[in-house]
Amino acid sequence: MKTTNTSNPSAGGLTKIALRKFKKNFWGVFSLAFLILCVLTAIFAYALAPDNSQNANQMHLSIHSKSPGFRVNMLTIPAVVEQEDGFTSFFFGRKNADAEIPISDFSLKNNKLQIIEYTSDGTGGLEKEFDLSYFPKSATIEAIPKQYISEKKFILGTDKYGRDLLSRMLIGIRISLAIGFVAVFISLIIGITMGALAGYFGGKVDAAIMWIINVTWSIPTLLLVIAITLALGKGFWQVFIAVGLTMWVEVARVVRGQVMSVKQMQYVTAAKALGYNNWRIITKHILPNAMAPVIIISAANFAGAILIESGLSFLGIGAQPPMPSWGGIIKDHYTFIILGKPYLALIPGLAIMSLVTAFMLIGNALRDALDVRN
Incomplete structure (x- = not known):
């Protein structure tokens, strides 16, 4: 017996309509372009950064806390040549960076x-x-100044250790974007699974899952993240897991509500009548028609994950030094706000605000584009 897909016959048309509505939203398109630029910057951070040493950790204590645009003559002393993988150096920085001395x-x-x-x-x-x-x-001593002494400009100035702030900011964007992607991915896997099971089966399964959701929801997010981070240990990947494990609750509640509504549709009843198993009904017929609110929540969760990571780094339990993190840069320099050099804390603060705002604007644009009432 030949059957047809009854779950969403006009999916292609609805997708085109949503794309047209999204393209008309100026701030949504602008934010998407800004985020694409941020992703490209994160991928090629070491190629763009003036300081391409690992973690942009080239310190010059004699020129610490200098204002944006600061210039100084720099003597470069070549590092001992060791074989380095070009691919690794391009994407993760040079292990054997040349030494620099401000003169x-x-x-x-x-x-x-x-x-x-x-x-x-x-x-x-x-x-x-x-x-x-x-x-x-250099073949002669007279050739050294031309080859190894040059004027170096620090576009965003230097931090309190004399490191190039622009390089630290460019590499730090990786942390913010990575925490967003990984944390949201973890939250979607757990949230969609738990929400779909609760909404579809109902009864005791729904009651048990809702109990877990309510208990998790009642714990303050930052406190739960701190507890998980301390249990797993401080570090890069531990933060990803900790943030992801605290963001699935809202996804699960929304998916549960959507599944409870969609499972009453006639095409779900028809799928059951055709003898399809529960796994196929949930994944092929229910979830595709319940994902619009989840997409919107994911954009908001990206922003939330970036803020949580910044807060953890500010508290000293996020990405650990010398790994650059925007929250960590603020932590190192927030006292400079009252010491006459507020830009050291304001620059990473504005960067966090811009990235979070972009995700929120995309979330608003997606909400308007996927709203079937318009």
Whole structure:
């Protein structure tokens, strides 16, 4: 007996209508373009960052806490050459980064390069000498300044350890986006599974799952994340798991309500009459017609995950140093707000606000596009 798919015959038409409505939403399209740019920036962060050492951790304590646009002459001393995988270096930074020394002056004497290290107060810094053996690419001592001394500009200034703030911000975006993707993925798997089972089977199954949902819901999110993080230990992946395990509750409640409504439809009754098993009915007929609100919630959960990770990093239990994190950068510099250098905390704060706002605007645009009443 030949059967037809009765679950959603006009899915293609509805999708086209939703896409047209989304394209008409300026802020939704703008936010999507901004997020695509952020994703590309995160992927090629080390290629874009001025400091391509791992975690952009090149420290210059003599030029700490400098304002955006700061310039200084920099002497580069090549690192000992070790074989590094080009792919790994491109995407995860160089393990053997060249050493850099900020200098205020230099001279060539006795066949050696003599430098005076930079000092913030303008007084004479420490004097050092380097012979030709430090610079393998220079044939003569006179060639060293042209090849190894250059003016370096810090577009966003430097942090309290003298690290390039722009590089730290570019690499830190990986943490924020990764926590959003992984946490939302975990929450969707758990939330959709639990919500679908509760809504479809009802009865004792629904009561048991709702009890778990209500207990989890009653615990403050940040407190639960902190407890899970402390149980799993501090670290990069532990934060992902902890945030994901706290965000599934809202997804489960929405999916449960949607499934309870959709399972009363005639095409579900027809699928049961045709002898389809529960797994096929749930995955092929019910869930595809109940996912619109879940998509909207996922966008909001992205924003929530970024904020939670920033809060955890601010508390010191998120991504651990020297790994750059926007929340961690704020933690390191929030005292500078009253010390005359507020930009050190405001720059990562504005970055977090921009990313969260973009996800919220996309969520609003998706809500309007998927609203069948319009």
